[in-house]
Amino acid sequence: MALSPRLDLRQSQSLVMTPQLQQAIKLLQLSSIELSAFVEAELEQNPLLERDDSAPAATAEEAPQPDASDIPVMEPRPDAPMVDALPGQADEAPLDLDYDNTFTNNGTMDESGDLSGDFGNRGGRLDFSDDGDFEQTLTREETLRDHLMSQLNLDITESGDRLIGIYLIEMLDEAGYLIGDLDALAQSLGCDLARVEAVLARVQRFDPAGLFARSLSECLALQLRERDRLDPCMQTLLDNLELLGRRDLPQLMKVCGADAEDLAQMISEIRALDPKPALAFDHHVAPPVTPDVLMRPSTGGGWLVELNNDTLPRVLVNTRYYAKISGASRNKEDKTYLTERFQSANWLVKSLHQRATTILKVATEIVRQQDAFFHRGIQYLRPLVLKDIALEISMHESTVSRVTANKYIATPRGIFELKYFFTQALGGSDGGEAHSAEAVRHRIKTLIDQEPATDILSDDKIVDILKAEGVDIARRTVAKYRESMHIPSSVQRRRDKMMQV
Secondary structure, three states: OOOOOOOOOOOOOOOOOOOOHHHHHHEEEEEEHHHHHHHHHHHOOOOOOOOOOOOOOOOOOOOOOOOOOOOOOOOOOOOOEEEEEOOOOOOOOEEEEEEEEOOOOOEEEEOOOEEEEEEOOHHHHOOOOOOOHHHOOOOOOOOOHHHHHHHHHOOOHHHHHHHHHHHHHHHHOOOOOEEHHHHHHHHHHHHOOHHHHHHHHHOOOOOOOOOOOOOHHHHHHHHHHHHOOOOOOHHHHHOOOHOOOOHHHHHHHHHHOOOOOHHHHHHHHHHHHOOOOHHHHHHOOOOOOOOOOEEOOOOOOOOEEEEOOOOOOEEEEHHHHHHHHHHHOOOOHHHHHHHHHHHHHHHHHHHHHHHHHHHHHHHHHHHHHHHHHHOOHHOOOOOOOHHHHHHOOOOOOOHHHHHHHEEEEOOOOOEEEEHOOOOOOOOEEHHHOOHHHHHHHHHHHHHOOOOOOOOOOOOOHHHHHHOOOOOOOOOOHHHHHHHHOOOOOOHHHHHHHHHHH
């Protein structure tokens, strides 16, 4: 066969991931916070985009609905919010302020009601101009450092010891424990270690008790000393906390030289202590989860599912501005730039609309599939995988996976991530119906919570109970689910309940 160059014509299909398509896929998996940040960045760099607060967000009617007559989708109404106003807010009367016209400065009030005197203002009148920032006068929560510094300034007057105390305050972690090396602190400050330890002993008496401890036993000892309950027997118990952690009561009674009644009383006192005293000053409030989808019962039966308008960015393309500046452009570079910005703006608006309708389709199908869960509880959560939803709404599994990532739905049973409803299936005994892994995990926790102190359920016993209820499960699976819920073993639970008794 001779080798020679030749031309062939072949026809094939391939998927080209254009930048616009990549952007649309990226928008699907963004959370509401990430989407808002992305849209804000686009608004800054694209002059043809503008925010439209008056435009309605994507509604349920704009999304192709699955064939589910029992789950209608209602268009959001601005005059019917999902959450009612707090009672008393709508008709709350305005505050009636009564000011006491008494001034202790050098000024006086004349007969006309004007203030005279030296107030540092114009014409002897109070000046309420915006020279100062009103927000600087607002109060704030007291931090741990502020609380300790106020005590340090009152208790320690010597400047050198006060400096050591400031460094010790800076060495506290978020739980109130002292981190770092005292030897290194003494060397850096050029003082003796004994002086640092003396200051440490003084600051350990600050409020709240238990701060500046270097271990858990020392933290508990400081609190017991504050209550005048740190006797030698209690100190011995604190030195053997590992035995208390193992619930080895016979060995503890032997080491402490106490009977069962005295040991139970000491353990009760230790339980009343705070192992992390500094957390009382942690005023950080976790931001609440904002649901992307809202769900509520329908008066005619079924459920109403709609998008949360507060999480949907509303942007539009300013075509009038585009027509004005494109007509005034003369060079090719300006026209090319405007065309690209116009196409990018149109594609972003289209991608946001497609994202909203896709989320609504997926959420609606999830609600239809898990209808028994919303009516009857977690024990009726059915096993569900991405493929089940993808087949019903004619989408790819990867699309469903991106849509359900970092998205939340507000239901009558609480706020859940959409990923929560996808659980593995556990086969039923004797070929029965499959069970959701999450429902089985909840059943295991219920059985353990209801077990009496005299009859602790072992993992084998739980397996027998579940098999009698139609769940085909292995012992290692029960142990895995129990450990994932941070539930101790049957031996540990028996020791815990014996101590409580």
